[in-house]
Amino acid sequence: MSTILETVNLERTFGAVVAASNINIKISAGEILGVIGSNGAGKTTFVNMVTGYLKPSSGKILYRGEDITGKPTRDITRLGICRSFQIPQLFLELPVIDNIIIALTIAKEVKPSLLKPAITPEIVDEAMEILKRFEVAQYAESEVGVLAQGIRKLVDIAMATVNNPDLLFLDEPTSGVSAEEKIQIMDVLMAALKTTKTAVLFIEHDMEIVEKYAPRVAAFYEGTILADGPTGEVLDDPKVREFVIGTEFHRKVEENQVGGSV
Numbered sequence: 491m492s493t494i495l496e497t498v499n500l501e502r503t504f505g506a507v508v509a510a511s512n513i514n515i516k517i518s519a520g521e522i523l524g525v526i527g528s529n530g531a532g533k534t535t536f537v538n539m540v541t542g543y544l545k546p547s548s549g550k551i552l553y554r555g556e557d558i559t560g561k562p563t564r565d566i567t568r569l570g571i572c573r574s575f576q577i578p579q580l581f582l583e584l585p586v587i588d589n590i591i592i593a594l595t596i597a598k599e600v601k602p603s604l605l606k607p608a609i610t611p612e613i614v615d616e617a618m619e620i621l622k623r624f625e626v627a628q629y630a631e632s633e634v635g636v637l638a639q640g641i642r643k644l645v646d647i648a649m650a651t652v653n654n655p656d657l658l659f660l661d662e663p664t665s666g667v668s669a670e671e672k673i674q675i676m677d678v679l680m681a682a683l684k685t686t687k688t689a690v691l692f693i694e695h696d697m698e699i700v701e702k703y704a705p706r707v708a709a710f711y712e713g714t715i716l717a718d719g720p721t722g723e724v725l726d727d728p729k730v731r732e733f734v735i736g737t738e739f740h741r742k743v744e745e746n747q748v749g750g751s752v
């Protein structure tokens with residue numbers, strides 16, 4: 491698979507704080523990559539730099555071979571790198587479909603006027619297609635504010651795809667969602683993003699979700715990448731176990747294995 495994103499010695503400091511340092515990562519077309527790391531490990535700083543929300547202090551970001559280091563978010567989005575945030579960025583008092591239409595209008599740079607309204611049958615159809623892909627079409631006319639957190643997350647991520655990104659960053663797609671809903675949401679998300687062959691990097695604290703959905707994982711620790719590789723190997727890495735995930739997760743897996751064999 492061809493590399494679409496490559497970062498070279500990416501670094502960001504805030505005064506004396508080194509938020510990210512020596513970040514070298516490659517992402518291939520259509521790849522799914524999980525990112526783990528405790529609070530303050532530098533995950534969001536990394537995503538902010540690649541998506542143009544923060545300028546790196548040094549290093550390079552190459553997207554399809556083009557140097558995009560320090561470009562504004564708008565240009566990066568246009569090139570095909572999009573993101574969602576940990577907290578959904580939705581208009582709560584508007585229906586779901588209006589949220590998607592607004593995002594589409596911005597993405598397409600539609601300049602509505604009295605003679606040329608923003609809402610056309612084509613844009614409504616396109617919005618409905620997106621909602622169907624994320625299995626939330628039945629909520630099209632519902633106000634976002636009355637919907638469950640899991641549905642809001644799906645709508646929010648659906649909205650992040652209106653530009654048809656080749657690479658999508660998801661910041662904790664299952665945060666604030668009940669344990670039962672997590673799997674449902676990830677199943678829908680991953681299926682939707684597979685149909686569009688979108689490469690996905692998702693930040694996740696739940697190791698069971700990481701194991702289930704990410705074939706590859708990068709573990710961040712104190713602003714650097716401690717390990718990057720096949721998920722099983724990274725989660726079993728003694729350094730990752732000690733500094734990133736602790737022994738809790740492995741104890742759980744081992745207990746389950748013991749339970750299963752009885």
Ligand SMILES: Nc1ncnc2c1ncn2[C@@H]1O[C@H](COP(=O)(O)OP(=O)(O)OP(=O)(O)O)[C@@H](O)[C@H]1O
Nearest residue numbers: 504507508509527528529530531532533534535536
């Ligand atoms: N705007 C900022 N100003 C000063 N320090 C910052 C800023 N943003 C991040 N930092 C610091 O950089 C480090 C990395 O933070 P970052 O938010 O990237 O971590 P994270 O891995 O995303 O954590 P979390 O899981 O809590 O979101 C932390 O020490 C944080 O306090």
